[in-house]
Amino acid sequence: MALRRRDVIIAIIIAFISWGFVTHWVPTLRYLPYAFFAGAASTVAILGWLIISTSRGKQYQERSGEGYGARHVAFVTPETWRMETEALKKRSQYKREPLYPASFVISDNFDLLIDLILRDFVSSWYRNISSRPTFANEVDRAVRAALSDIRDRVLAVDMVEIVVSRMVPLITSHMRDFYEAERVVRGKRLTRSFTESEELDLAIAGKYNDGKLHPAASLAYSNTKLVQQQHLRGIVTRLIPKVLPRSMTTSPAVIVLIKEIVACAVLFPVMQMLSDPDTWNQLMEAYVRVLYIFTSQSADHNTGPNNATRPQNSSKTSRSS
Numbered sequence: 001m002a003l004r005r006r007d008v009i010i011a012i013i014i015a016f017i018s019w020g021f022v023t024h025w026v027p028t029l030r031y032l033p034y035a036f037f038a039g040a041a042s043t044v045a046i047l048g049w050l051i052i053s054t055s056r057g058k059q060y061q062e063r064s065g066e067g068y069g070a071r072h073v074a075f076v077t078p079e080t081w082r083m084e085t086e087a088l089k090k091r092s093q094y095k096r097e098p099l100y101p102a103s104f105v106i107s108d109n110f111d112l113l114i115d116l117i118l119r120d121f122v123s124s125w126y127r128n129i130s131s132r133p134t135f136a137n138e139v140d141r142a143v144r145a146a147l148s149d150i151r152d153r154v155l156a157v158d159m160v161e162i163v164v165s166r167m168v169p170l171i172t173s174h175m176r177d178f179y180e181a182e183r184v185v186r187g188k189r190l191t192r193s194f195t196e197s198e199e200l201d202l203a204i205a206g207k208y209n210d211g212k213l214h215p216a217a218s219l220a221y222s223n224t225k226l227v228q229q230q231h232l233r234g235i236v237t238r239l240i241p242k243v244l245p246r247s248m249t250t251s252p253a254v255i256v257l258i259k260e261i262v263a264c265a266v267l268f269p270v271m272q273m274l275s276d277p278d279t280w281n282q283l284m285e286a287y288v289r290v291l292y293i294f295t296s297q298s299a300d301h302n303t304g305p306n307n308a309t310r311p312q313n314s315s316k317t318s319r320s321s
Contacts, residue, residue, distance in 0.1 A: 099151065232263040237276040240259065
C-alpha cells in the first residue's frame with residue numbers, strides 16, 4: 001500500500017504529541033535532541049580541524065621533490081619481484097648430501113632406503129595435497145640430518161667394547177632367565193610334554209624374571225600392539241632433540257608428525273619383523289648357504305687341473321729315484 005501525504009502528516013502529529021507526553025513524564029529526555037545535534041556538530045568540527053591541520057598540500061610535494069610513491073605494494077616492484085622469484089627457485093632446488101662420503105656404495109644404498117621411506121610414508125598421502133616436492137625435500141633433509149648425527153655417534157663409539165661389555169652379558173642374562181622360566185613350567189629336566197601354543201608361551205613369559213617383563217611386553221593386555229607403539233613413541237620423543245637440529249624441533253606439529261611416522265610406520269614394523277623367529281631362521285639359512293657356496297668354490301679351486309697334476313709328477317719323481 002502506497003504511503004500518502006495524509007498518513008505522513010498524521011504520523012508527525014502523533015509523534016509530536018507523544019514526545020510532549022514523554023518529556024512531561026521524564027523531563028530529562030528533552031535534552032536528548034540537543035545532545036545528539038551537539039555531538040554530531042562537534043564530530044564534524046574535529047574532523048575538519050584534523051584535515052586542515054594535517055594536510056600538506058601541493059606546495060610541500062613541490063618543495064620536497066618526492067611523491068607519495070607507486071600505488072602498489074612493495075614486493076611487486078620489478079627488482080624486488082625478481083629477487084623474490086630467484087629466492088623461491090633457489091629454495092625449491094634440493095641437492096642431496098651423501099651420508100657416507102667415504103663409500104659411494106653405502107651412500108647409494110642409504111639413498112635408496114630413504115627414497116623407499118619417502119615413497120611409502122610421505123608421498124603416498126602428500127601427493128593428494130600438492131604436487132610440489134618442497135615438503136618431501138624437507139622430510140628428506142630432516143632424515144639425512146638425523147642419520148648424519150647417528151653416523152657420527154656410531155663412529156665415535158667403540159663397537160667391540162659395546163658388544164663385549166654390554167650386549168654379550170645382556171644376551172647371556174636373557175637366555176639364563178628364559179631357561180629358568182622354561183624349567184619352572186616344563187620341569188627341571190624339561191620332561192613335561194606340552195603342546196606348543198600361545199598359552200604355553202604366556203605361561204613361560206609369566207615366569208620369566210619373576211614376572212618382571214619389559215614395559216612393551218606386559219601381560220596385562222591381550223593385544224600389546226598399542227603398548228608397544230606407545231613405548232616406541234616415548235623412545236622417539238627422547239631421541240628427537242638429540243638427533244635433529246634445533247631449527248627442526250621448534251614446531252609441535254612437526255614433532256608429532258615425526259614421532260608418529262618414525263614410531264608407528266617405521267620402527268614398529270621393523271621390531272615386529274625382528275621379533276619373529278622365522279626372520280632369524282631365514283637370516284641364518286641365507287648365511288649358511290652363502291658360506292657353503294664359498295667353501296665349495298674354494299674347494300673346487302684347490303682341486304683344479306694344476307693342482308691335480310702335482311701328485312702325478314711327484315709319483316714319477318719317486319719312481320725315477
